[in-house]
Amino acid sequence: MSNVPENLFYTVDHEWIKIDGDIATIGITDFAQKALGDIVFVELPDVGESYSVNDTFGVVESIKSVSDLLIPVAGEVLERNDDLEDTPELCNESPFDNAWMLKIKMTNAEDKSSLLDATKYTAHCEASH
């Protein structure tokens, strides 16, 4: 069973979003890291890039697979986690904390309403098994 913190929002593509005012911090979930296995490479965009919902903002690679990362809320990249460049295994070890990927300045507060809460996301994970 994977860990699903109550205080976060989620997408069906197994990303988590923490919202503080108009700042969204995003990463991939425990379910995602378990499904991918050993994560060996993470590619993230530069600070200042702007995205619309569901744009590809980067990739996460396991030994055998390449998965696109999709932006869950529209906005501009304020910060990215450079630790993931040299230590991508943080995604396996600490998906909700040390492996945060981007901080986004949200341009549309409404985007939040299409995200899943912990209960809905847990149900989604169970259905994907």
Place this chain on the structure above:
Amino acid sequence: MGDKTVLYDAHMKLNAKMAPFAGFEMPIQYTSIKEEVIAVRENVGVFDVSHMGEFFAEGPEAIKFIDNMMTNDFMGADLYKAVYSPLCRENGTVIDDFIAYKIGTERVLICVNASNIDKDYSWFESHVTEFDCQLSNHSSNYSLLAIQGPRSEEVLKQIEIYPTGDFPYYSAKEIQAHGEKLIIARTGYTGEDGFELFCSNQFITTLWDKLLNAGVIPCGLAARDVLRLEVGYPLYGHEIHDDVTPLDSALKWTVKFSKNNFIGKEALENYTPKYRLVKLSLDKGIPREGYPILNEEHETIGKVCSGTMSIISGKGIALCHVEKAKFPKDKKLFIQIRKNIVPANYHTKPFITGGHK
């Protein structure tokens, strides 16, 4: 859902991640690819490769028949030796690659890739009539385990499945063990010392349990792919396929033009290779199958045949086909990963040195 190997339930019991491969549901990984690769490089692992095909050629001209089918030299190999070879058409293109095991003066075991069993069998069958030799397909009643890693000899001796006398790399023998007839070969596709055990579908579960009880680590096909790439071994469907010859894929060492005859000889003698198979690594990023290879002018001159992250070197590694006519003299090559053009390191030797004897 594809065919199941006899060990399907054993894999499910271990919670293996299963996936379809060559028409079979096969274990891709058990715990982690990383742990499984390290098990084989430093300890000992076991792979269920029962999906692979087994044919027998038997009769006074069995060895002569196989020698004619392969580009490599089978006549010249000693009794109880195994020989790796491409299987070519008259025009020199590759049907498959295989290992032939000389287990008797009139008895040869042939092991082929699972995805090519039917294609290969028809090819062998269509040529066997000219020889005093019978061909039979035992793919569905033989199972195969590959026991690979520096401790594999020790473990097989411990479970009392080991031939008497010397048994160097690429040997093969039929033996009796635990009341069963098995074929043991010192072969594998990992670059490490290791063995392959061909046995009946009835005995395979007992054998699997004996190996696991002796501490051998179950390993999946994902680890096997990383292991073979780290030592630069080609795989059918990637580095070799129906549109290239062995001379396009760094397999010139397996083409013995000094032999009297073999299928494809004339075509290969007159063939100018189109590609060079090169080994590239990246300091940053992971090359994947199909990614373009560029020269310094950023012109596409090839593509990645197989790529992965090397567990041992920690770098992205790839086997790539580069057009021979466009191969840059200074060996400055680049791999395009999405929008990025990444300079590649050119390797003349395998990415890592395996420990096989």
